[in-house]
Amino acid sequence: MSAPGSLWTTSAALAVLTLSIPLSAQEPNAADVTSQDAIIEALYDVISGPAGEARDWDRFRSLFIPEGARLIPVGRQGDGTTRPALVSVDEYVERAGPNLEATGFFEAEVHAEVEEYGAIAHRFSTYESRRTADDAEPFDAGINSIQLVFDGDRWWIVSIMWTSERSGVSIPDRYRGG
DSSP states (O other): OOOTTTTHHHHHHHHHHHHSSOOOOOOGGGGGGHHHHHHHHHHHHHHHHOTOOOOHHHHHHHBTTTTOOEEEEEOTTTTSSSOOOBOHHHHHHHHHHHHHHHHOOOEEEEEEEEEETTTTTEOOOOOOEEEEEOSSSSSSEEEEEEEEEEOOEEEEEEEEEEEOBTTOOOOOGGGTOO
16 A cells, blocks of 8 residues: 555656656647647658658658657567667658658558547557559558657657568458458
8 A cells, every 4th residue: 555645746746757848849730730630641641752752851850749759660580589679750760761762652541540548649550551652552561559649739749669561460450440
């Protein structure tokens, strides 16, 4: 059993911690952050485009909390193990940006499952990736696990962890909308 006042102390500590997280970044396009659907649409829109087209990485950055946001691809390593790679928003832009722009990349959400409690939300966003907007079949598909927070004014992306469909890892029908 907790000591008297410990619940208050824990709540107060969490409140102070919450107040210490700076939620200010580059000014976003207001329409991008007004709802969960809007921020997810903006996320997919900003990374998508034809080969040779620069992406608006400042817009991309404006979707994420400015301190500590993470993008976490989870993939199978050469030794057969599965391992996440934790990268910051800027590291993602630096590592993935040139390839997205060079080869062409169009990714879209095809189904979503959302859980929400208070100011937090978790979205399992099933995606399909294509090299051109007109490709009949995707070259990749998977699930983005996206954590979001609402600060009273706008939505922020806190983290995205994803994995692609591959041998032995198929997207379940419930995440395909079926």
